[in-house]
Amino acid sequence: MSPPGDNVRIQRGEPNDEICNxxxxxxxxxxxSMPEGKTPKGPAIGSDDSARPIELPQGSVFLYAAIGPEDAPIAAGSVALVPLHSTFPHFKGLPNGLETVGEVKCMIVLEEHQQKGIALKLMRAIEEIAKDELGWKYIAVETWWSMKAAQVLYEKAGYRRKGPWGAYVSADSCCYEKWLQ
Structure with a gap:
């Protein structure tokens, strides 16, 4: 029997295409859908206009996990990597001396596909692209204190907790960082 997640293929999608959206x-x-008081407030969160797509900025990388047969794959999860340039106000609190770093965004594994190693495979793939293809040395990610599974994932993937940065100064934010070797 194959270990969980063995039939997962990490695919590169186009930011803002149908699968990404x-x-x-x-x-x-x-x-x-989070209970009142558990949903952090921020841009793109807390709006009930769920028909409006969220757009990833230019230069973003979008990956998704496909499972099942190659001729009829099922999308099981995704992650995006967004470039942050040192000139952006949102860069405040990130390491000095770096021109661009990556921010992990939109990490999700659909509920029916969780606990199969998909999230860790997506994180490893996005790190490889950041380091080898884009030449970035550092990745940051923000999640919410209420998202315990996300915190476990980031720590398992080698991310360390850091203080708030950029726009993530609310009490809801839990921030992580990783230097790529």
Whole structure:
């Protein structure tokens, strides 16, 4: 029997295409479904306009996990890597001396595909692209204190907790960082 996640293929998608938008809307729906008081407030969260797509900025990388047969794959999860340039106000609190770093965004594994190693495979793939293809040395990610599974994932993937940065100064934000070797 194959270990969980063995039939997972990590695919590169186009930012803001149909598959990307499907996952971005799933993220938004998830945030909107959280109990009152558990949903962090921020841009793209807390709006009930779930039909409006969230757009990833130019230069972003979008990956998704496909499972099942190659001729009829099922999209099981996704992650995006967004470039942050040192000239952006959102860069405040990130390491000095780096021109561009990556921010992990829109990480989701659909509920029926969780606990199969998909999220860790997506993180490893996005790190490889950041380091080998884009030449970035550092990745940051923000999640919410209420998202315990996300915190476990980032720590398992070698991310360390860091103080708030950029726009993530609210009490809801839990920030992580990783230097790529």
């Amino acid at each position: 499907m996952f971005l809307l799933k993220m938004k729906d998830y945030a909107l």
